[in-house]
Amino acid sequence: MVRQPTSTAKAGPKPRILDRAGLPSARRVVVKLGTQVVVDPGGRPALARLYALMEAVAAMASRGCQPVLVSSGAVGLGARQLGLEPKSLAEKQAAAAAGQGELMALYQEGLGRLGFKAAQVLLTEDDFADPTRHANLRRTLETLLSLGAIPVLNENDTVSTLELERPAAGRTPVFSDNDHLSALVAAHLEADLLILLSDVSALHTGNPRLDPAAVPLAEVPFGQVPAVRTEGRSGRGRGGMTSKVAAARLAADRGVPVVLASGLEPRILERILEGASVGTLFTPDPGGPKNPVPAGNPIRPMALAARAASRRLAVTDTATRDQALTTLADLLLGEEAAILAANEADLAAAKATLGASACQRLRLDRAKLHSMAEGVRAVAALPDPLNQVQLRRQLDDGLELTRVSCPLGVLGVVFESRPDALIQISALALKSGNAALLKGGREARHSNAALLHTIQEALRRTGLPVAAIQGLEDRASVEALLALNEWVDLVIPRGSKDLVKHIQNATRIPVLGHAEGVCHMYLDAFADTDMAVALVRDAKLQYPAACNAVETVLVHAAAAPRLLPALTEDLQARKVELRGCERCRALVPWLGAATSADWDTEYGEPILALKVVADLEEALAHIRTHGSGHTEAIVTEDPAAAARFLAEVDAAGVYHNASTRFADGFRYGFGAEVGISTGRIHARGPVGLEGLLSYRYLLRGHGHRVENYTGPAARPFQHLDLRSTL
The missing domain is CATH 3.40.605.10 (Aldehyde Dehydrogenase; Chain A, domain 1)
Structure with a gap:
């Protein structure tokens, strides 16, 4: 019978572990066992050590913890079975296939004797890259934990090693070893602690095998992970100290504390969970996770x-x-x-x-x-x-700056x-x-x-x-x-x-776009009647749902008696719902009444608000108050009025005698557009290729040093602008 845990690891508030004193409160713990911990130098299972670790894991589960194991060792065990020293990729995959069964049998037999069921979970890149499979992985692990089983995870080296050693074109590996896999799982399951067990006792200030003066680090505060200089990957596994430190940083960034310690030491798990000063503790950000979404984010x-x-x-x-x-x-x-x-x-x-x-x-x-x-x-x-040159400048002889x-x-x-x-x-x-x-x-x-x-x-x-x-x-x-x-x-x-x-x-990612498209067309005192009617018709009806469709028409009071009857008659015949201010309704009594809300509404359908304004000054004030910064237009034969409108209106597009519907990347000659921006930083208006670009500065010299340009004998810069060609 499978022994059930005495309590669930998710009962009560989730502990915030920031130091060793908090380690005894860890409830959900991911333990990664390295190859050197699982397999002895002869390629046989390290039975005494492995069973002792399983007893510690079973004790954790018995007191209400939820342990999750990530275990290496399949390649090492399989190599002994097949009698080979795997060198080629095919041999490593064959060894993994042979050793995986023996590895899992060890956990099932050892944990089974202690009253717990071990459940094998083999993972590949697609279990993280495919959103559906990723969500299913989470559900499976949560279900196993709720049933009191102990998941034993491993990368499926039999099929995924090729993908990691020779990534498909354009694809970056999600995890390159079981260290990173354990960090991803710990973050995704919102674990309280990740324990990385290998054959090293702690992270040192240098490589202890090469530097006798290297000393162990008891704790690495968040954000202060030192550079790691080692001999590279371990001999039998695909990890190494560099990999372990990178995995520890990944987990700590997501709010999961990490202890790196030697799985060869007696009672190592018990001592870690008692808060003893063993191994190296990587503490998470005391202010909370750097990114609140776990590293297992399916996207x-x-x-x-x-x-x-x-x-x-x-x-x-x-x-x-x-x-x-x-x-x-x-x-x-x-x-x-x-x-x-x-x-x-x-x-x-x-x-x-x-x-x-x-x-x-x-x-x-x-x-x-x-x-x-x-x-x-x-x-x-x-x-x-x-790679278009935007700036080319000679700072000094032989020192040239370009911006591309x-x-x-x-x-x-x-x-x-x-x-x-x-x-x-x-x-x-x-x-x-x-x-x-x-x-x-x-x-x-x-x-x-x-x-x-x-x-x-x-x-x-x-x-x-x-x-x-x-x-x-x-x-x-x-x-x-x-x-x-x-x-x-x-x-x-x-x-x-x-x-x-x-x-x-x-989001904290920069956003390019516009929240509203409340576009105006101002019909000036000197607007041509036929042109004004045709432009309003086009701006409203050519595509009413577009963000550059006109929503409010402002009419100069001096021209309103001439323009409003012609305009409203044309639009009424085309089944446009018209809403007018009191001055509009005095001239065209059958108009619906406009409310203050109409001046701020993007209809997106055949509805139009009409307002009579005293003059250009009032039109500009109305647009400043109610405009969304998208596209504004003036219809007039008065060059002075047009010039002032074009100069003073603050919008992504400001037009004279043209429909607002021209605000479009294809019509601007951009080929197409990714959207329209009403912001003032970066791209504005219809965003084509230029809005999707940034630039880099390239500096080419011949041993130039800044010290030659400072001090009493400083050499002056030339700052000579050159033709912008490479």
Whole structure:
């Protein structure tokens, strides 16, 4: 019979362990056993030591703790069984396959004698990279712990070693050894303590095998992990002191204290949990986890892969990136049937829940697909934005400074409804050398999946990393993404005001976007009537759901008797709901009454607010108070009024005698846009390639030293600007 724990490890408040005095309170403990602890020098199980450790683990479980074991040793045991010294990858995998059964039998027999069931869990990269498998891993471990079983985890070396030694193009390993695996598991399970047991007693100030003066460190405070100089990896395992310290730092960053100690010492687990001064204690941040999301965040592996892909894209020649885009354009047309069928599935489900305007944004047809392909080709035809010299300056003879454009890195883009946005964003990201993690609206999930498959197929055919463009599954994935400020460089939300504001409030990653699109059109005293009516019609009705559609029209009082009747008659015939101020209703009595809320409302549908203003001064004041900084327009034949409007209105786009609907990356000649920004830092307005770039400074010298430019005999700088070419 399996002995049940006397209490659950999660009962009561979670302890905050910041020093050795708190170690006895640890309830959920991850223990990593290194190869040297499990296997003796002859390749046989170190039975006495292993059974003593299992007795300590069973004692922990009996008093209400929840121990989780991460055990190495399979390769060492299997090598003895097969009679080989594994050198090649195939031999290591064969040894792992042979030794894994013996290793697990040891735990099942030893813990079984003590009344506990050992449960084997073998892990690969995909258990962390795939969100569904990752969530399942968490559920499995929690269930095993709740049943009183003791999970025994190990990397499945039989199948995953190849992936780690020769990572797939554009993929960064999530864990490279069982040290890192144990840290990920400890963080993901929100463990109270991680214990790393190997053949070393502690972290030393130097390599004790080479430096007799090296002394052990009893404690390493958070953020003060020293540089580690060792001989490299251990002889039989794939870890080493460098790996263990990196794993300890990873866990401590996530709020989990770590003890590094020798598993060869007697009663080591008992002494650690008694608070004895053994090994090295890595303390977590006393202010709380550096990143409150555990290291097992299911999106983190995707972000790591995207980071690796972005680095490759940054050094990929423009011809290859352009080829990926032209291949994508071809595939969009070649996969037309599959893409439109996927879109039909989305539309069928959406008709019951979405309004007409939302369904319009969702719908794809043959014309839209051809337009999308044309847009992709337009992006491919743009000049290469990377490595462009923005500044070239000779600081002194032989000392030249240049500033060159470079990608931002990894973009997180969240958008609603419109599946064509996925293609626009991906095209601009690839052209600018950025990787992107994309989350579209759930109403377009089939369409987005089909389009994402097309993009990744284009990458695959061009030899570029597929991880450059990845899709997120659900809202939980977005929340996980927003916590990865170390790995994602910019978040771009495209959607409702609520979506944008939520993302802005939920992350420390810079956010590029606009919360509202309350756009105005001011009809001046000298506005041409026909032009004014046509521009308002276009700005309101060409696409009412767009963020650059006009929501409020301001009319100069002197022109209102002339303009308002013509304007309202035109819009009423087109079934636009009109709401006017008192002065408007005095001229056109049948208008609905506007309230103060109308001046701050982005309708997104055929509704328009009208207000009569005394003059240009009042129009400017109204826009300053109620504008969202998106796009504002004036209609006038008076050059002075136009000049003042263009100079004084603070918005991303300010227009004269033109529809606000021109605020669009494609119409601006950017090829496409990833979104529109109303911020004042970095990009503003429709964001094309330039908004996805940063820059680097390159300095080329010939042994130049700063000391020559300081002091009484300082050499002067020339600071001579040169032609901006390489």
